Amino acid sequence: MGTGYHTQTTPADGGSYGPTVGELLTHPGVVGDRVLALAVHYAVPAACITVLAAAGILALTARVRRLRERRWADGARHVEILIPPEVQPTSAEVLWEQLHGALEHPLWRRMLFGTPHLGFEYRISPDDGAVIRIWVPSVVPPHLVENAVAASWRGARTRTVAAAPPMPPPVAGHQNVLVGGELRLGRPEQWPIRTDSHGDSAAALIAAAAGMPPGYHACLQVLARPVFGRRARHTSRPGRGAGLASGLLAGIAGDLVREMFGLFFGRAQTRNGAPRPAPRSADRQASLEQSARDRAAAVKTRGTHWATVIRYAVTAPVPTGSDTQACVRARKVARGRAHALSSCFSSCSDYNHYARHRRFRLSTVLTERRLGRGDLLSTPELATIAHLPLDAGIAEIHRAGARALAPSAIVAFAGPATKPLGTADAAPGRTVAMRVADARHHVHILGPTGCGKSTLLGQMVLADADAGRGLVLIDPKGDLITDLLKRLPRRCADTVVLFDADSASPPPCINPLDTTTVGADLDLVVDNLGTIFARIYHQFWGPRTDDLFRSSLLTVCTQPAPATLADVARLLTDDTYRARLTATVSDPVLHGFWTNFEALGDAGRGQLTAPLMNKLRHLLLRPFVKTAVAGGPATVDIGQILDQGGLVLARLPKGRLGEETTRLVGALLVARTWQAVTARAATPATQRRDAALYLDEFHNFLHSSTPVEDMLAEARALKLSMVLAHQNLGQLTPTLRDAVSTNARNKICFAVSPEDARDLARHTLPQLSEHDLAHLDAYHAAARLFVRGQNAPPFTVATAPLPPPIRGRSAHIRAAARTALHATAAALPDPAPVPIAPAAADYTAAAETDPAGPVWLPLHPPAASGGRTRLALHRLTTAWPQPTGTTGPDNTENPAADRRTVLPPPPPRPPREATP
Structure with a gap:
């Protein structure tokens, strides 16, 4: 009867599972043995396949990453930063926040193409000082970095060039000894470094490398890649979990130590025999410290994050073929400088710190700028180690001098109807014009x-x-x-009027007293010319000289032919010429001036005219000035030139x-x-x-x-x-x-x-x-x-x-x-020919016969005046001749040389009267 209860039925839809479940329930050992046998049979092949697959995936991933980094390095650029006069402490954090947003891409793009990284580099040498630049891979447009720098540091300027190796190649006949390493976080990455340090790590870095011997170079790289997704979110858990686990383990270990201590030495008791309670001050202190660490770790989880690595190196030149001792000495010096560089970030130590590590193939990873996984830092932490120096007194750094400002949108670009000014500093490629x-x-x-x-x-x-x-x-x-x-356009050749004081060819003439050719007002011309002379020679120009000059200008302009400044000099030194011109003056005020002038006598007239004559002589003795200012009728109509372009x-x-x-x-x-x-x-x-x-x-x-x-x-x-x-x-x-x-x-x-x-x-x-x-x-x-x-x-x-x-x-x-x-x-029109001077005996007759004809200057010394001075004054100022046959560089005759004045020979001097 009991056997019927042990009959096993098979489900209609799943008979194959019945025995297995039954065996698992009735004979678990048999099932375990079977599973163990299967595991032993397939474990080794499965493990080998798993290991090989994992190794292949890792190798393929590394190969893809290596090819990707090489592609980024090809065509990379350096954005050199010219430091502004004033640097705000929070500007670096703004820079990295903007760069993080500029490098953010969708998940599918990051999975396929990866996330590029940037390099913040300090390069210091005795020859070039300290250069701060950002390495930008080829897939990142450099203007993103330039704009971020300009927006973060007001007044900073950037200069983009092709990327160069961080360390220069050795000079001819030398080899470089390279010493350096890598800085990595000494504790788990969830613990933050210090971000509120009062020191300036960038200034300390430059100071540590200052004073190096010639030929030495120092470099420090901070490679940073934005971190998104799981790794950035994971930082919020390890901080708390690790703290809880470490606290639990510390508590268990403490309890074990106390139990062992009580087992051998007995538990402390109070006066009434009860055991003394263990002091809780240490636990309270540990709890406070753990709470502070947890808060710091929680703060690090805020904002954006970066995967970073710091590398440093110093090179020392050694002559090729040097002995071992020389290389050892150079290596020791370079190692000391390298240790000084690595110690600059000791001020950032807090719940975490940086520790030095050796880096194999340092030169290769420096040049290729490989990043790998890196240490996780928040943006404030990254800004603490990668920023511009705050100290304005560092002499080694390259400063921008003045802040760069972009032009407003209403300022014109270069184009038609504008005058170019250049390109904007703060907006590369933006032309500016007026x-x-x-x-x-x-x-x-x-x-x-x-x-x-x-x-x-x-x-x-x-x-x-x-x-x-x-x-x-x-x-x-x-x-x-x-x-x-x-550089002028060729079509401008026919419209150029050139005054060149160094040219052998005669210049054009702008005779300021020629009112006929240019149609100017005489009073305005005289006023302008008098004012110009008075302002230029203001230290030696008095009211009497100004009165004499203006009256002379008005007088010489009364003659039919265009007057010149040479006529003014002749008017003041040639009595006959002055008599002829003043005889035609109709203005009573001007006529009265010359009447008073003649009444002064020779000595008075010489004293009055001397200040003006020395200035006129100074001008008329220069052939270029005489031709350009007093060369006859004006040959230049500036109004017509301006109207015709x-x-x-x-x-x-x-x-x-x-x-x-x-x-x-x-x-x-x-x-x-x-x-x-x-x-x-x-x-x-x-x-x-x-x-x-x-x-x-x-x-x-x-x-x-x-x-x-x-x-x-x-x-x-x-x-x-x-x-x-x-x-x-x-x-x-x-x-x-x-x-x-x-x-x-x-x-x-x-x-x-x-x-x-x-x-x-x-x-x-x-x-x-x-x-x-x-x-x-x-x-x-x-x-x-x-x-x-x-x-x-x-x-x-x-x-x-x-x-x-x-x-x-x-x-x-x-x-x-x-x-x-x-x-x-x-x-x-050709000037009237100047006749040859008559003989001295016929001078008076010629003057009386033809009063309207040419009148010759009597050169005999008048009474109460020096004859030699009078003669020299006449020859230098009245008609300063130009060389005969003057030619220019093109072997053409100088037309101004034909318009010269022939000096008449002076009559013989009368015998000096005997003095009693």
């Missing part, structure tokens, strides 16, 4: 010699010449015009002409230009063409009777843009400084002195301070433009170099200018 309409509000360019003013002027002149806009350029040094003649280039080097002569000729050109511009008032505004007046060292040339502030205000309506360049504000008078500050609305400042920066900062604050204006690099400028009726925010710009010179262009333009001058001179 609109022609905005340039009518005038441009003030300030900067010391060698900063790039002439280059900027040259770019603006070339833009005007290429667009067909007329201009006048006065260059008191000469190099600018020399460079421009090699021509170029007037005046090369007036002070070393050739002297400072006062250069100022006088330049001021006469400016006055003639202003006369031509004011004549535009009769032309409708819509028909006036834009023109420009470029003045280098402009304070030497603005001496006309029209005040500078009025000239700047009126020129805009007449479509004349004045570009005023000079070196410092101390060159300007207070009146001129205020006029330029108010009316020259476009300001371009190169590196200026601290005194000038204090005044100019009023135009650029708060964006650019005095420090910025005084610490601009060469060929970099701060600009504040007047754009479409409003002041645009200031920005910094790097001026572009002039285009390469064109071979033969200068000679072609000079030849065309000479040809045009010869054609103009040939079109002028």
Whole structure:
């Protein structure tokens, strides 16, 4: 009966499982033996397959990672950081936060292509100082790093170059001894390092490498890759779990120690026999420390994270073939420097710290910048070890000097109807230009010699010449015009009027007293010329000299032919010539002046005319000045040149002409230009063409009777843009400084002195301070433009170099200018021939027979005057001859040489009366 209860039934749908389950329940040992036998039978093959598969996967992963890193290294760039004057402590954290966001990609992209890493590198050498740069792989656009640097460190500038090895190759005849290692976290990565240290690890790093012998190089790399996903989230658990486990283990170990102590020595008891309770102060202290560690670990889990590794190295040069002792000594020195570098991060020790480790194939991993898994750091921790030095007094670092500011969107790009200024510092590739309409509000360019003013002027002149806009350029040094003649467009050759003091060819003539050719007002001409002389020679120019000069100008201009400054000298020294001209004066005031002049006698007249004559002689004794200023009728119509898009280039080097002569000729050109511009008032505004007046060292040339502030205000309506360049504000008078500050609305400042920066900062604050204006690099400028009726925010710009010179262009333009001058001179009426002087005996008869004919100067010494002085004065000032047959470089005759004056021979001197 009992056997029926042991009958086993098989399920209809799963009979195969019945015996197995039954055996497992009734005979578990049999099932275990069977499983063990199967495991023993298949364990070894399965283990081998698993190990091989894991090894293959690891090898393939490493190979893919290696190929990926090599691909990133090919075409990598270095973004060199020029440190701003002031560095904020929190700027580095902002940088790494922005870079973390820039390198973040979707999960599928990270799985397929990986996440690239960056390298923050310090390179220090005695020759180059400390260079801080960011290594950027080829798959990361460098502008992402440049923009992040500019946004994080205000005023920092970047320079992107091709990536180079961290250590330079050995010089010829030497080999390098490399010593270094790797810094890794000494405790689990969930524990943070110190981020609130009062020290500056970057400054300590540079100081540790300072003073190395020549040829030594030090480098420290901080490689960092953004961490996403599981590893970043996993940091929130190990900190707490590890702390709990360690606390539990510590408690168990403590209990065991106490039990063993009580077993052998007995448990401490109280007075009543009860066991004394164990003190809890140690547990309380451990609990507090553990709580602090847990909080620090929890803080580390916040924000973004990076996988990092730090490598350092020092190279020492050793001559090739040196003995072992020399290599050992160099290695010891390099090892000491390397240990000093690695100890700079000891200030970051807290719940975690950095420990030195050896790194095999250090040179290879440094060059290839391999990262691997790395140590996990939060962004504040990474900013603690990879940042710019905060100390502004470190001499080894390369500083940007001035903060870089991008131009506003309203500032024009380079293009038609603009004048190029360069490229923006803070926006690489962004060209900057000034609109022609905005340039009518005038441009003030300030900067010391060698900063790039002439280059900027040259770019603006070339833009005007290429667009067909007329201009006048006065260059008191000469190099600018020399460079421009090699680069002007070929079509400008026929429109160039060249004044060159160093040329053997005669210059054009701008005779300031020629009111017939240019149609100027006589009173305005005399007023301008008198004011120019008075301001240039203000130290030696009194009211009597000014009265004499203005009266002489009005008198010589009464003759039919165009008068010159040489006629003024003749008027004051030639009694007969003066008598002829004053006889035709109809103005009673002017006639009365000459009556009083004649009444002074020879001694009085000589004393009165001497201050004026020595200045006229100083000018007329120079052939270039005499031809350009007093060479006869004017051959240059500046108004017509500006209206037709021509170029007037005046090369007036002070070393050739002297400072006062250069100022006088330049001021006469400016006055003639202003006369031509004011004549535009009769032309409708819509028909006036834009023109420009470029003045280098402009304070030497603005001496006309029209005040500078009025000239700047009126020129805009007449479509004349004045570009005023000079070196410092101390060159300007207070009146001129205020006029330029108010009316020259476009300001371009190169590196200026601290005194000038204090005044100019009023135009650029708060964006650019005095420090910025005084610490601009060469060929970099701060600009504040007047754009479409409003002041645009200031920005910094790097001026572009002039285009390469064109071979033969200068000679072609000079030849065309000479040809045009010869054609103009040939079109002028020939001067009347000067007859040969009669004999001394016939002098009086010739004068009485033909009073209207040529009158010869009596050269015998008058009473109460020195005859020799009178004769020398006449010969030097009345008719200074030019050499006969003067030719230019093209072997063409000098037309000005034919318009010379023949000196008559002086009559014999009468015998000196015997004195009693």
